[in-house]
Amino acid sequence: MRLHEFEAADIFESMGIPVARRGVASSVQEAVHVAGEIGYPVMLKAQVLVGSRGLAGGIKSASSPEELKAAAEQLLTSEVNGFPVRKILVAEKAEIAKELYVGVTVHGYTGRPVIVASTEGGMHIEETARTSPEKIASIQVDPTVGFYPYQARALLRKLGLGHNLLNAITDVIAQLYKVFTRFEALIVEINPLAVLPNGGLLAVDAVLEIDDSALSRLRPLLPDPVERVENPRERRGKEIGVTYVDLDGDIGLISSGAGLGMASMDIIAHTMKPANFLETGGGITADLLYKCMDLVMMKPGLRAILINVYGGINPIHEGAKGVVRYIREHNVRIPIVAKALGNHQEETWEIFRSGGIHVVIDPATERAVERLFELVGAE
Amino acid sequence: MGILVDNETRVIVQGITGRIGAVQTHWMLDYGTRVVGGVTPGKGGSTVEGLPVFDNVEQAVRETGATASVFFVPAPFVLDAFLETIDAGIKLIVVVPEHIPVNDVMKMRDYAVAKGVFALGPTTPGILVPGKSKIGIMPASLFAPGRVGIISRSGTLSYEFAGILSESHVGQSAVVGMGADPVVLTNLTDILRLFEEDPDTDGVIIVGEVGGEQEERAAGFVVEQMTKPVAAYICGRYSPPGKRMGHAGAIVRGSTGTVEGKQAALGWAGVEVLESPVHVAAWAKAHCLR
Numbered sequence: 001m002r003l004h005e006f007e008a009a010d011i012f013e014s015m016g017i018p019v020a021r022r023g024v025a026s027s028v029q030e031a032v033h034v035a036g037e038i039g040y041p042v043m044l045k046a047q048v049l050v051g052s053r054g055l056a057g058g059i060k061s062a063s064s065p066e067e068l069k070a071a072a073e074q075l076l077t078s079e080v081n082g083f084p085v086r087k088i089l090v091a092e093k094a095e096i097a098k099e100l101y102v103g104v105t106v107h108g109y110t111g112r113p114v115i116v117a118s119t120e121g122g123m124h125i126e127e128t129a130r131t132s133p134e135k136i137a138s139i140q141v142d143p144t145v146g147f148y149p150y151q152a153r154a155l156l157r158k159l160g161l162g163h164n165l166l167n168a169i170t171d172v173i174a175q176l177y178k179v180f181t182r183f184e185a186l187i188v189e190i191n192p193l194a195v196l197p198n199g200g201l202l203a204v205d206a207v208l209e210i211d212d213s214a215l216s217r218l219r220p221l222l223p224d225p226v227e228r229v230e231n232p233r234e235r236r237g238k239e240i241g242v243t244y245v246d247l248d249g250d251i252g253l254i255s256s257g258a259g260l261g262m263a264s265m266d267i268i269a270h271t272m273k274p275a276n277f278l279e280t281g282g283g284i285t286a287d288l289l290y291k292c293m294d295l296v297m298m299k300p301g302l303r304a305i306l307i308n309v310y311g312g313i314n315p316i317h318e319g320a321k322g323v324v325r326y327i328r329e330h331n332v333r334i335p336i337v338a339k340a341l342g343n344h345q346e347e348t349w350e351i352f353r354s355g356g357i358h359v360v361i362d363p364a365t366e367r368a369v370e371r372l373f374e375l376v377g378a379e
Numbered sequence: 380m381g382i383l384v385d386n387e388t389r390v391i392v393q394g395i396t397g398r399i400g401a402v403q404t405h406w407m408l409d410y411g412t413r414v415v416g417g418v419t420p421g422k423g424g425s426t427v428e429g430l431p432v433f434d435n436v437e438q439a440v441r442e443t444g445a446t447a448s449v450f451f452v453p454a455p456f457v458l459d460a461f462l463e464t465i466d467a468g469i470k471l472i473v474v475v476p477e478h479i480p481v482n483d484v485m486k487m488r489d490y491a492v493a494k495g496v497f498a499l500g501p502t503t504p505g506i507l508v509p510g511k512s513k514i515g516i517m518p519a520s521l522f523a524p525g526r527v528g529i530i531s532r533s534g535t536l537s538y539e540f541a542g543i544l545s546e547s548h549v550g551q552s553a554v555v556g557m558g559a560d561p562v563v564l565t566n567l568t569d570i571l572r573l574f575e576e577d578p579d580t581d582g583v584i585i586v587g588e589v590g591g592e593q594e595e596r597a598a599g600f601v602v603e604q605m606t607k608p609v610a611a612y613i614c615g616r617y618s619p620p621g622k623r624m625g626h627a628g629a630i631v632r633g634s635t636g637t638v639e640g641k642q643a644a645l646g647w648a649g650v651e652v653l654e655s656p657v658h659v660a661a662w663a664k665a666h667c668l669r
Contacts, residue, residue, distance in 0.1 A: 106481055108591045111488040111562040143485035184482050186561070214480035217455065245619065258559060259533020259588050263614040267655060274617065281477055282399075310535045312504055313399060313475070313516040341542060342518030343406065363521065363542025366657040 001210045001225045004047045006089050008206035011183065012190070015175045019203045022091035031072040032065055034090040040064060041093040043204075044071050048083035049228070054123040056080050061093055083230065094202050099192035100161075101125050101136075102173055103207075104180040106187075112140040113180060115151070115173060119159050121192035135159070147177040168201050169193075183221070184214035233276070233298050240291045242280050249273025251372065252296040252305035254289070256280050256314050260365075264308050267369045272376065275299045284314035286322035293326035304335045304376045307357070308365055311342030320348045324355030335375035339368040381508035381553040382528070382573040382580070383471060383497065384447065390514055391445040391469075392417040393436070393452050393460055395427045400451035403475075403516055404428050407449075410519050412512045415443035418460075436460075436467035447471040449505060449514045457501070458483040465494050473514045474500030474564065484562045491564055498564035503556035504534035507541075517541075517554065525550015527668050528574035530567060531586035532559055532593065536614065539656050540586055547660035549668055552580040557593075567593040568600045575605050582608040582668045584659060585650070587641060589615025594641040598648035610651040610662045613641045 003011075006024045013019040023034035024047070035042045046058035053059055058080035062068035068090075075088050101121035107114040118136045120128045129136055137158040141147045152173040156166060172193060180188045189207035196202055210218065215225055229235040237244025243258065247265075251272045255261035261279040268274045276299060278292060296305060307323065309316050320340065326332070337358045340348045349359045358375065360368040390407070394400040395417025405428055407414050416431045416439050423434030433439040436448070448469045452460045454476050464472055472491070479501045491498045499506065505515015510524040521538050523545040531537035534556050541554050555570050557563055567585065574583045583605075587594040594613060601609055616638040642652045651662050663669075 106485070106561060108561045109566060109593070109596060111485050113485070142489070143482070144489050181482065184480055186481065211481045213454065213478040214482065217480070247619070255535070257533055257535030259531070259586070259614055260535035260539060262588060262618050263533075263536055263539070263612075263656060265617040266614055269617045270655075277618070310518060310538045312518045312534065312538060313403070341521060342538065343520075345520065363539060363546055364657040365539065366655055 001212055001215060001222070002049045003208045003210065004049065004087070005045060005206050006047055006087070007223060008208035009203070011179060011208060012176075012203055012206050015179050017172055017175045017190070017203050018201055019206065020091045020094055022089055024087050025072065025090055026076070026087050028069055028072045028076065031068060031088060031090050035062070035065070035068050038090065038092050042068065043091045043093045044068070044075055045089040045091065046075050046078070046080045046085040047087040047089055048080045048085055050081045050083050052123070053080055058085070094194055094204065095197055096192070096194040096204075097197045098195040100169070100195060101191045102169070102176060102193050103187065103189035103191070104177055104185070107140060110140060112143055114138050114140050115147070115155060115177065117155050117159060117173070119161060125191055141177070146181070147174065149174055164199055165195065172201055179208065183208060184211045184218060185209060186211050233295060236295050236298065237278065240288065240295065241283065242278055242288070242292060242295075244295060245277040246299070247274050247276055249275045250301050250303040251275055251376070252299065252302050254278050254280070254292050254296060254305065254307045254309070256284060256309035256316070260308055260310070264306060264365055264369070267365050268306065271369070271373050275302055280314070282313040284309070284316065284319040286318045286325070288322065289319040290322035290326045293323055297330070297332070302334060304337070304372050306368060306372055307336065307338040307340070308368065309340050311340065311344050311348065315344065316340050316342065317344040317347040317351060320351035323357070324351055327355045327357075335372065337368050337372045337375065339365060381511055382555070382577050383506055383553065384508055384512045384514055386411055386413060386511045388447050388471075388512055388514075389413050389415045389443060389445045390447045390449060391415060391436070391439050391443060393448055393450050393464065395419055395430070395432055395451070396422045396425065397451055401427050403451060404430070406519070407513060410513050412514060415445050436464050436469065440467045440469065445469065447473070447514060449473040450475055450500075452476060454478045458487060461487045462490055465490055465496050470496055472496060472498040473503060473505040474498060474558070475503060475505060475515055477502040479560070481560070481562055484560060484564070488562060488564050499556065500558040500564055501560050502534070503558040504537060506553060506555045508553045509551050515556065517556075521545060522554060523550040525669050526552050526579060526581040527663060528552050528577070528580040528583040529554040529586065530570045530574070530583065531556055532588050533586060533614070534559070536586045536656070540584055540612075540659055543656060543659055544663060547663065549660065549663040552577060561591065567597045571597055571600055571605065575607060580607065582610070582663065582666055585609065585611040585645070587611060587613045589613065589618055589638050590636045592636060595644045598644040598650065601645070601648040601650055608651070608666045610653055610659060611645045612653040612656055612659070613638050
């Protein structure tokens with residue numbers, strides 16, 4: 001789960017990281033009020049759960065109430081990278097002498113947390129990583145031993161950052177690492193970490209993405225992960241415990257694994273367009289597949305559905321009962337092709353067939369998609 | 380022979396008294412796996428499928444002589460059980476559960492590496508050596524004995540590839556699920572090495588997916604150390620970048636981890652890149668693999 005900047009900033013501040021003065025606004029009047037309390041000039045930042053907001057026009061500045069009203073009005077009626085802006089953060093516009101970058105993420109290959117820092121923070125950090133890798137330094141942390149400040153000092157030395165800033169930045173990195181572990185983050189990031197003319201530090205942005213698998217044990221500390229999902233079908237997917245991603249095609253998909261689901265989409269996309277990605281994980285029951293059918297059918301203009309499931313850990317014969325019950329109760333008329341192999345496969349085929357579903361018993365998804373294409377083309 | 384397991388490998392099932400643990404124990408015994416007992420704290424003294432259940436792993440190892448373990452333990456308890464299992468001297472651990480926090484997986488990996496334990500997962504279907512043994516949840520009907528090795532990040536796609544090969548009368552020496560999480564307990568390269576060294580494997584298929592750098596690293600290994608033919612399929616070309624697809628590992632970060640990047644790295648390494656799973660049969664035939 002990715003947090004909004006204003007939510008992450010509160011967490012960072014509560015852990016002792018200096019964060020720019022700020023307030024959240026969902027209307028122009030609120031923005032004027034917040035700016036009045038902070039004092040001009042201010043920054044206005046769209047609160048959308050997507051990266052690179054600055055490059056997409058989601059960040060503006062204002063040095064008077066008139067400028068602020070215009071900027072707030074414009075932001076609150078816009079979309080940033082396809083996400084509608086419902087809230088903006090109004091924050092002090094600090095005078096910045098230098099922009100640094102600090103972040104902690106998980107190194108997938110070594111399986112260790114990695115701390116990353118750069119002397120060139122700001123909007124173009126990814127470009128810097130490509131063009132001037134020497135301006136970025138990183139250090140891995142032993143997950144069992146944990147982080148100690150000497151590691152941050154070694155990191156800063158690589159970047160030539162020292163003297164008066166050494167201890168202050170080390171403190172920020174130490175606190176950021178605490179956020180990383182306490183909130184079970186996949187990524188925490190301050191970009192930019194501003195060096196002020198007086199030598200002080202200020203976090204001007206706050207990024208925090210939490211490991212979804214850890215949400216249940218963090219629950220009391222966090223906002224509701226479901227209600228923040230904008231797309232109603234994706235939100236419904238979270239509610240019933242499946243991964244659903246809305247796409248712009250018209251062929252529905254239910255799969256029992258992420259890899260199988262992605263491969264199914266790739267194969268469907270050779271001749272048609274997937275309407276969604278849906279992956280059940282290992283928890284199939286009759287009730288879950290009933291709900292999955294309901295979810296996939298929420299998509300307007302659906303032309304057909306592919307069900308691609310394996311009976312390894314999943315009782316697919318149970319799942320098939322839910323699908324057929326849904327078809328009967330809702331009188332579903334669009335063609336459905338099912339490929340279902342593994343434990344209880346014969347029983348599963350019988351149940352699917354009893355609901356008028358076209359069963360493909362070849363193990364290649366390609367064959368099931370070909371059958372689907374024939375049926376859609378025949379309409 | 381096959382890698383990692385054979386029909387002599389003595390296996391315990393952790394979480395054997397749970398619904399899934401009990402069902403999967405049944406399927407494993409049915410396949411011929413030498414399951415010798417189970418562990419569920421608090422249920423010691425009972426039996427499942429006629430097998431003794433113990434309260435702790437050390438006791439189970441002492442009584443049964445087990446050297447391998449498979450987990451059907453609820454995600455929040457996996458870290459604890461995993462450390463216990465390593466301390467009890469088990470040398471091969473298959474971690475089937477999904478949704479284990481990454482923080483826990485990092486600690487598990489660290490401990491396994493330090494203690495020289497080979498572990499698969501999390502979110503793995505396990506390992507199956509056709510006609511010999513299976514440790515995990517792979518559905519037996521799709522597999523056939525032969526000389527092609529499969530390593531897959533996705534569980535269900537490992538079944539798909541085995542199924543397509545078996546249908547074309549090409550068997551498998553072993554099928555290994557390496558796990559679908561952003562951090563896994565054993566990396567792709569380490570499994571590739573086992574197949575390279577295995578006298579019963581003549582060719583290897585890598586089933587990868589968008590995200591991470593496992594396939595790119597494997598390409599380096601293929602160039603430097605592989606002598607056997609390798610084919611690879613990478614799913615996720617159609618997945619929208621940055622959108623979460625159930626595997627955190629499938630998040631596309633910047634230009635690394637893209638399908639195109641992985642295909643290019645593998646192609647450069649001399650690996651046959653398959654555009655669709657169904658093409659694997661022709662590849663196996665072209666290399667006279669059976």
